Amino acid sequence: MQYTILGATGSIGIQALDVVERLGGEVLAITGNTNAALMEAQIRRHQPKYAAMADEAIAKRLRVAVADTPCEVLGGEDGVARCAEIPCDMTLNAIVGIAGLRPTLAAIEAGNKLALANKESLVAGGALVMERAKARGIDILPVDSEHSAIFQAIQGSPRAVKRLILTASGGAFFGKTLEELRGVTIQQALKHPSWSMGAKITIDSATMMNKGFEVIEAAWLFRLPPAQIDVLIHRQSIVHSLAEFTDHSVLAQLGNPDMRLPIQYAFTYPARMQAIVPPLDLAQIGALTFEPPDDAVFPAVNLCRKAFEMGWEATVALNAANEAANEMFRAGECGFLDIVQTNEEAVARVPRVCESPCLGDILELDAAVRMAVRGHC
Numbered sequence: 001m002q003y004t005i006l007g008a009t010g011s012i013g014i015q016a017l018d019v020v021e022r023l024g025g026e027v028l029a030i031t032g033n034t035n036a037a038l039m040e041a042q043i044r045r046h047q048p049k050y051a052a053m054a055d056e057a058i059a060k061r062l063r064v065a066v067a068d069t070p071c072e073v074l075g076g077e078d079g080v081a082r083c084a085e086i087p088c089d090m091t092l093n094a095i096v097g098i099a100g101l102r103p104t105l106a107a108i109e110a111g112n113k114l115a116l117a118n119k120e121s122l123v124a125g126g127a128l129v130m131e132r133a134k135a136r137g138i139d140i141l142p143v144d145s146e147h148s149a150i151f152q153a154i155q156g157s158p159r160a161v162k163r164l165i166l167t168a169s170g171g172a173f174f175g176k177t178l179e180e181l182r183g184v185t186i187q188q189a190l191k192h193p194s195w196s197m198g199a200k201i202t203i204d205s206a207t208m209m210n211k212g213f214e215v216i217e218a219a220w221l222f223r224l225p226p227a228q229i230d231v232l233i234h235r236q237s238i239v240h241s242l243a244e245f246t247d248h249s250v251l252a253q254l255g256n257p258d259m260r261l262p263i264q265y266a267f268t269y270p271a272r273m274q275a276i277v278p279p280l281d282l283a284q285i286g287a288l289t290f291e292p293p294d295d296a297v298f299p300a301v302n303l304c305r306k307a308f309e310m311g312w313e314a315t316v317a318l319n320a321a322n323e324a325a326n327e328m329f330r331a332g333e334c335g336f337l338d339i340v341q342t343n344e345e346a347v348a349r350v351p352r353v354c355e356s357p358c359l360g361d362i363l364e365l366d367a368a369v370r371m372a373v374r375g376h377c
């Protein structure tokens with residue numbers, strides 16, 4: 001099997017290369033953004049035919065550094081999209097943010113099977129991505145642990161699903177009051193209780209925007225309205241999500257919190273291969289707990305539901321505002337509570353553009369909302 005790993009230098013990308021290696025697969029192409037040192041090490045270890053850095057200047061430097069290898073180094077957004085469309089057996093999109101949307105569409109247009117970690121592709125471009133995937137007959141295999149869990153649970157009776165229940169760890173600030181959240185620091189927000197992930201998604205977990213995005217992601221992947229997608233706080237991150245069927249049977253997928261398992265399942269689906277992750281020891285875990293989220297302190301999930309109902313402009317605005325505000329919080333330029341507040345304002349102000357957007361419409365609105373958020377905060 002030949003794999004392309006987009007976002008290979010990130011948290012998911014690094015774990016995906018480990019999975020490919022253990023499955024005995026071949027790496028055809030890898031992409032990154034600015035981390036040339038890691039990309040060079042990955043080129044030497046995995047010997048891909050192609051590599052791309054989204055940053056042109058870094059790509060130039062990398063080209064010189066790996067001149068002794070047969071790897072062709074491409075640069076810029078075009079280079080990343082080019083890697084996505086090289087024919088292969090499986091393309092994993094583990095790029096963070098809206099930057100993943102064009103590569104998602106490029107992989108689909110090229111007819112490549114797509115393992116999708118980049119949830120922002122579906123938040124900002126769900127209708128377009130799903131329409132193109134259907135038209136090209138492409139399977140989108142979820143990598144997000146909740147969606148992988150549901151995908152596994154519904155095998156056999158996908159049409160009898162009545163309700164989905166996404167589990168949420170609650171992030172770094174579970175149980176805090178609004179007053180307590182006002183002064184939290186970046187370091188506190190970056191401490192996730194159960195998962196080790198990239199900085200943007202870790203902050204999104206603390207605000208619960210991540211869970212809201214996952215409701216939208218599930219709505220597109222499993223074709224259910226957000227009203228049929230619930231969220232339940234589950235601090236142990238062992239039950240990765242659940243599906244309720246018409247007969248009220250509820251099926252869940254359980255496992256240790258290790259992203260290599262959903263990555264492996266997406267890569268080997270419908271088969272199951274030898275485990276990479278350690279077995280689950282429920283006796284040692286002892287108790288699994290569940291409770292409803294506090295929507296008054298964490299309004300992000302309901303904001304995402306509302307944006308989905310409003311249409312594509314609202315979810316594009318929501319994603320763009322969140323990316324800008326998340327980045328500004330990490331740079332110390334705004335407070336923690338400003339993130340969701342900014343997102344709410346962006347959704348409230350969103351213009352109506354057109355019925356069915358193309359990639360250009362989405363990227364244009366995304367850029368306008370980002371600029372407005374940066375100018376406003």
Ligand code: NAD
Nearest residue numbers: 007009010011012032033054095096099117118119197198
């Ligand atoms: P990360 O920040 O660790 O890695 C992001 C990757 O994207 C890096 O390889 C980086 O070089 C690349 N990248 C960044 N900006 C880019 C740009 N402009 N153009 C091209 N490439 C760019 O992020 P991550 O935690 O690995 O998350 C990746 C995606 O997977 C996100 O969409 C996230 O929501 C999703 N996801 C992550 C986890 C997790 O456990 N980390 C779990 C579920 C879903």
Ligand code: MG
Nearest residue numbers: 144145146214
């Ligand atoms: Mg998730």
